[in-house]
Amino acid sequence: xxxxxxxxxxxxxxxxxxxxxxxxxxxxxxxxxxxxxxxxxxxxxxxxxxxxxxxxxxxxxxxxxxxxxxxxxxxxxxxxxxxxxxxxxxxxxxxxxxxxxxxxxxxxxxxxxxxxxxxxxxxxxxxxxxxxxxxxxxxxxxxxxxxxxxxxxxxxxxxxxxxxxxxxxxxxxxxxxxxxxxxxxxxxxxxxxxxxxxxxxxxxxxxxxxxxxxxxxxxxxxxxxxxxxxxxxxxxxxxxxxxxxxxxxxxxxxxxxxxxxxxxxxxxxxxxxxxxxxxxxxxxxxxxxxxxxxxxxxxxxxxxxxxxxxxxxxxx
DNA sequence: GTCCAGGTCGCGC
DNA sequence: GCGCGACATGGA
Numbered sequence: 001x002x003x004x005x006x007x008x009x010x011x012x013x014x015x016x017x018x019x020x021x022x023x024x025x026x027x028x029x030x031x032x033x034x035x036x037x038x039x040x041x042x043x044x045x046x047x048x049x050x051x052x053x054x055x056x057x058x059x060x061x062x063x064x065x066x067x068x069x070x071x072x073x074x075x076x077x078x079x080x081x082x083x084x085x086x087x088x089x090x091x092x093x094x095x096x097x098x099x100x101x102x103x104x105x106x107x108x109x110x111x112x113x114x115x116x117x118x119x120x121x122x123x124x125x126x127x128x129x130x131x132x133x134x135x136x137x138x139x140x141x142x143x144x145x146x147x148x149x150x151x152x153x154x155x156x157x158x159x160x161x162x163x164x165x166x167x168x169x170x171x172x173x174x175x176x177x178x179x180x181x182x183x184x185x186x187x188x189x190x191x192x193x194x195x196x197x198x199x200x201x202x203x204x205x206x207x208x209x210x211x212x213x214x215x216x217x218x219x220x221x222x223x224x225x226x227x228x229x230x231x232x233x234x235x236x237x238x239x240x241x242x243x244x245x246x247x248x249x250x251x252x253x254x255x256x257x258x259x260x261x262x263x264x265x266x267x268x269x270x271x272x273x274x275x276x277x278x279x280x281x282x283x284x285x286x287x288x289x290x291x292x293x294x295x296x297x298x299x300x301x302x303x304x305x306x307x308x309x310x311x312x313x314x315x316x
Numbered sequence: 317g318t319c320c321a322g323g324t325c326g327c328g329c
Numbered sequence: 330g331c332g333c334g335a336c337a338t339g340g341a
Contacts, residue, residue, distance in 0.1 A: 144323090
């Protein structure tokens with residue numbers, strides 16, 4: 001069972017540990033619960049204990065289960081498996097997952113000027129939970145397009161179950177491109193219920209395996225935001241919405257991912273239900289400069305939180 | 317049965 | 330460059 005280590009002092013004693021420094025404006029909870037990724041495997045969020053569980057696979061090692069918690073200003077990463085040899089790679093992955101390198105000062109300064117966004121600063125909100133690879137985020141984004149959230153979760157859960165590397169206790173890591181490529185398009189359709197997205201996901205996986213799509217080059221930080229936007233757009237199944245989303249996961253909020261959610265939010269929040277063009281809606285966020293997407297997203301997210309707290313409908 | 321959801325693609329103009 | 334229909338899936 002998952003918590004056998006807690007009951008068995010021998011295993012508890014052999015827990016392998018690693019710590020990572022976190023920025024002063026970092027909040028584990030706000031980062032984890034920053035958008036819907038935390039409800040999808042291979043993440044599992046224990047809200048009560050404030051522990052993020054995750055399964056990660058390593059070449060030649062297999063899939064291992066890790067937990068991440070925040071203690072005295074730093075992140076504590078633990079596993080029953082010995083993670084010492086994986087320390088550097090694990091650090092790199094966690095920095096990406098929790099956007100630890102993102103500088104939020106400017107965004108929080110902008111929030112501080114707006115009464116509506118004070119809570120954002122207090123919550124240390126502004127980092128988005130990401131997968132450990134761009135491939136994972138791109139696949140998940142494709143799974144969010146033109147469907148409802150419950151189906152997105154279903155597709156991703158089925159995909160991870162179907163071809164992710166299994167861990168000792170039966171959980172699974174997010175599949176690597178080779179695993180998805182080997183799985184194939186018809187399986188993505190039939191077993192993972194991905195529908196017409198199957199060819200996109202397959203092409204994404206195969207493109208990475210063959211080297212035709214070089215995600216490492218895209219993600220190495222050398223490209224300008226607009227160049228990066230164009231690069232993401234060339235990925236199969238990634239259009240303007242997905243590309244803006246991927247930009248945000250790279251800490252770049254210059255562009256807003258326009259979708260039905262954005263439009264509904266703007267109508268509700270700024271237009272008293274009235275219709276407007278996308279450009280008119282986008283113009284409302286111009287004052288956020290480089291932080292347009294997070295300005296919008298934090299607004300939506302905190303509206304949603306207030307709604308949930310006052311007993312409204314629960315989502316994501 | 318019909319509509320549509322955190323869109324994207326390929327086509328015709 | 331811009332508008333438009335098709336595209337799987339499943340819940341409302």
